[in-house]
Amino acid sequence: MPPALLSGPQYLHRGFQLLRLPGIRLFVLLPLLINVAIFAALSYLTMSRFSQWIGQLIGWLPDWLGFLEWLLWPLAVILLLAIVMYFFSTIANLIAAPFNGLLAEKLEEHLCGEEVAGRETIAQALASFPRSIGRECRKLLYYAGFAILTLIASFIISPLAPLLWFAMNAWMMAIEYCDYPMDNHRLSFSEARRRVASQRGTSFSFGALVMLGTMIPIVNLIIMPAAVCGGTLMWVERLKEGGDKRA
Template sequence: MNARPLSGPDYLIRGFKMLREPGIRLFVVLPLLINVVIFGTFTALTLETISGWINQVVAWLPSWLDFLQWILWPLAVILVLAIVMYIFSTVANIIASPFNGLLAEKVEEMLTGEDVSGRETIGMAIASFPKSIGRECQKLLYYFGFAILTLIASFVISPLSPLLWFALNAWMMAIEYCDYPMDNHKLSFKDARKRVASQRGTSASYGALVMLGTMVPILNLFIMPAAVCGGTLMWVERFKNKA
């Protein structure tokens, strides 16, 4: 398939459109409810803290560098939102991972007309929770390795640190949501990463839009099921038949 290298955003848009499909609405509601509960709790606990962090960073500047506030404030907001929203998404994905796998299964069956041997019922999805947790832990270990490198690079080229963190988190979003259908097909996490990396432009642009969506209030409640649908579309059309 000769597709545009930066067509990743198309998959997220199509994922949002799939949320209205009658055959998968039930499987969209479950991750959505989990997202609402976690996001509401997380926002209440961190909103004031984030504001305090940003004010402290600005207060550290000497008076003769006051003009830099106009530069540091938006950069600080981007950095904090990228990290905080990634943490929120990570917690939500860990708790909702069995249901995201079930949603990916139903979307793939709708797209291909073929049965997927995965989580066939909600009860089986709940029973697969320990396995799903193990998979999410693999993703976290992978993320922490690159997070350490990004942290070191942030000290070397500090003005670019918000962009570095955003790029890392965007890449993890692509891996996160494309991995659910691959896990359903018993692909190892290493193999899943290789398939996502085989089309870096599409994967990175997809992850970047998902990451931006997690930073927008209200939209971030719907981004998880839409991203699962979009990641499954990418699996079916781009990654499934790759050796």
């Protein structure tokens, strides 16, 4: 397996390890509490409809592909989980964005031994909520463009639709969590995307594992702060110097 595909999961693993650092525990706790509250509400709404949604997804299968239903049923479950968990992550990231940025900032200061220019307190992070919402909306617009292309491709090669949606969501997870430290340094969203793309293998494998983590109960509650830590590590080690290190 190419080294780049192995390095992405390592960043998430190291992100989990960094959650225990005494200096950043408070900044981990805030997004974690937001995650728990949103996940509890979304799980309650989803469980009552899960079987119905699975039936509807299978119902989209053309009659001539009916013999593949046994194979597509588990793929439909993967697709539905990917969509629901990405929706959950989107809401959680939208609300927790200022705190995720603060977590990325404190961790970068710990890793580099120097203050991030324009560093924020918790009060300042709350005050920057409108700007954070604007950044998250730009990500949603970027996601919408990819979603339209993926939807078109899903109609053309419907058996592979779940895998296409998972791959798209994995890429968005990489952009989402690597963007927080870059936003702290006031890099434009287009520049942030360019730097993430400069490490395609590492970024995609990192995002894919984050996406899988959002689909696992309990793990999905702590995946957000761990992914912020992993994305910040990628920023410090691979993306900070203009993304010159190629995956």
